[in-house]
Amino acid sequence: MLYILVSIFFNVLGQFFIKIGVGKISPLSISVHNIVPDIAHIVFYPQIFTGLFLYAVGSIFWIFALSKTELSVAYPMLSLGYVFVLILSALVLKENISVIKILGVCVIIFGIFLISRSA
Secondary structure (H helix, E strand, C coil), X not given: CHHHHHHHHHHHHHHHHHHHHHHHHCCCXXXXXXXXXXXXXHHCCHHHHHHHHHXXXXXXXXXXXXXXXXXXXXXXXXXXXXHHHHHHHHHCCCCCCCHHHHHHHHHHHHHHHHHHHHC
């Protein structure tokens, strides 16, 4: 379970870095004539690159998690990322969190609870 939580942590953190980076270089566009330089500009933008690196670290922990946990249990646990993203989006990015979003996250938490009980 620890590997799963660490993987989720790095994935969520990576998502935030990518969001921050995209916000700084928006609007994004890729030209057919300059596709490689355009993609390189996006990928190597510091915050986006950091986010992708954090995803890679999370993937390494995910590999360890899968070596110790059934996929049918581990994969649904990734849904905790939605919960953490919602909370951090409100706290860090100052996004508006509606009642519907909160209810949706409650359903996710209940689903994770059910799956963890069956493991």
